[in-house]
Amino acid sequence: MMVEEIKLIDYRNYKQLQLQFHPKLNIFVGENAQGKTNILEALYLCAIGKSFRTSKDQELVKILKDHAYIKTTISKTTDKTEIEILINKESSKRIKINKLSLTKYGDLLGNLNVVLFSPEDLKIIKEGPSERRRFINNDISQILPRYYHTLTQYNKILQQRNKVLKNYKGKTLDLEVWDEQLIERGAWLIVYRKKFIKRIAILAKLMHKKITEGLELLEVQYDSNIKIKEEDELKDIKEKFKQALKEIKPLEEKRGLTLVGPHRDDLIFKINGLEVKTYGSQGQQRTTVLSLKLAELELMRGEVGEYPILLLDDVMSELDKKRQNYLIKNLKNVQTFITTTMMEPLNIKSQEEYKLFSVCNGEINRLSLK
Numbered sequence: 001m002m003v004e005e006i007k008l009i010d011y012r013n014y015k016q017l018q019l020q021f022h023p024k025l026n027i028f029v030g031e032n033a034q035g036k037t038n039i040l041e042a043l044y045l046c047a048i049g050k051s052f053r054t055s056k057d058q059e060l061v062k063i064l065k066d067h068a069y070i071k072t073t074i075s076k077t078t079d080k081t082e083i084e085i086l087i088n089k090e091s092s093k094r095i096k097i098n099k100l101s102l103t104k105y106g107d108l109l110g111n112l113n114v115v116l117f118s119p120e121d122l123k124i125i126k127e128g129p130s131e132r133r134r135f136i137n138n139d140i141s142q143i144l145p146r147y148y149h150t151l152t153q154y155n156k157i158l159q160q161r162n163k164v165l166k167n168y169k170g171k172t173l174d175l176e177v178w179d180e181q182l183i184e185r186g187a188w189l190i191v192y193r194k195k196f197i198k199r200i201a202i203l204a205k206l207m208h209k210k211i212t213e214g215l216e217l218l219e220v221q222y223d224s225n226i227k228i229k230e231e232d233e234l235k236d237i238k239e240k241f242k243q244a245l246k247e248i249k250p251l252e253e254k255r256g257l258t259l260v261g262p263h264r265d266d267l268i269f270k271i272n273g274l275e276v277k278t279y280g281s282q283g284q285q286r287t288t289v290l291s292l293k294l295a296e297l298e299l300m301r302g303e304v305g306e307y308p309i310l311l312l313d314d315v316m317s318e319l320d321k322k323r324q325n326y327l328i329k330n331l332k333n334v335q336t337f338i339t340t341t342m343m344e345p346l347n348i349k350s351q352e353e354y355k356l357f358s359v360c361n362g363e364i365n366r367l368s369l370k
């Protein structure tokens with residue numbers, strides 16, 4: 001799939017903008033704080049429905065304005081889709097697909113698939129489990145919108161269950177109603193995470209092996225606090241989740257919190273048997289993320305039948321020459337959007353293969369390289 005065109009009105013530092021994109025490679029070059037990432041953010045917003053930088057939609061509206069408008073035209077092998085988002089500073093945003101308003105924001109997912117790679121992604125390796133869960137959730141939700149709906153329901157039930165636990169005053173607690181619902185949704189989420197992680201692990205291992213010319217073996221493992229096994233199916237997972245809740249109940253009553261379930265899942269990354277988070281060098285951590293991103297592209301293509309678009313926000317300068325070349329070489333069939341402050345690291349030869357845009361203070365001009 002590809003984005004043919006974007007229109008922005010009063011979005012971030014753009015007053016009015018209309019751009020036609022190249023089907024393969026689009027490069028945004030400019031100094032710091034000119035509006036390069038804002039373009040990538042607008043594309044991401046059309047795919048996921050929220051920014052990757054803020055949870056506050058009002059921040060996306062140009063200062064001193066009341067509304068922001070974003071429109072993208074997406075073309076796929078079989079059809080075209082128009083996504084429009086109107087953000088009002090005072091109320092929630094409105095989304096339209098082919099002129100029809102969406103009632104549920106989750107229905108946006110799957111219309112435009114995206115993989116984002118930014119320096120922030122190192123958090124997937126370095127920081128706490130919530131970053132890794134976000135990575136898993138974002139990806140599966142794009143491939144399988146039902147996953148997003150189930151996750152939303154699970155989180156609501158979890159909140160309610162936690163409220164009951166928090167108000168526990170030493171009486172016998174009857175959590176059965178909450179447990180049933182939690183297990184129903186939670187086990188389903190675990191099944192899909194298990195499938196997703198198994199596939200991403202195979203692909204990431206392959207990518208990593210190629211990038212490191214066979215020197216490093218990358219393993220991605222699912223770390224669930226419900227002791228599930230490879231062969232477990234939905235009914236086994238439900239049973240184990242139920243048992244785990246039963247065993248942990250006294251501690252949950254003491255702590256006033258739900259302590260087992262997919263909201264506590266994690267991922268483990270290992271290179272040649274050693275955990276990347278603890279023992280990996282900066283370079284190994286970056287390469288692990290690169291392998292993961294390339295794996296995401298392949299996985300989405302396998303599921304959706306078309307490559308997602310790829311947003312590379314300021315990451316090229318962080319990779320060494322070998323990895324940059326590997327990345328560019330592997331993106332032949334993927335519509336890619338790159339932001340950069342310098343052109344040199346990109347090492348792209350033919351002008352036919354890309355569109356180059358210069359970004360300066362919320363204005364964009366097309367450039368050609370001499």
Ligand SMILES: Nc1ncnc2c1ncn2[C@@H]1O[C@H](COP(=O)(O)OP(=O)(O)OP(=O)(O)O)[C@@H](O)[C@H]1O
Pocket residue numbers: 011012013014030031032033034035036037038039059060061062063314339341359
């Ligand atoms: N709501 C807003 N209204 C007006 N301007 C905004 C708004 N939000 C951000 N900006 C401006 O957008 C610019 C930042 O844009 P962006 O994050 O795209 O920069 P960039 O070109 O990617 O920079 P860098 O190379 O430093 O990452 C800043 O000048 C900031 O003041």
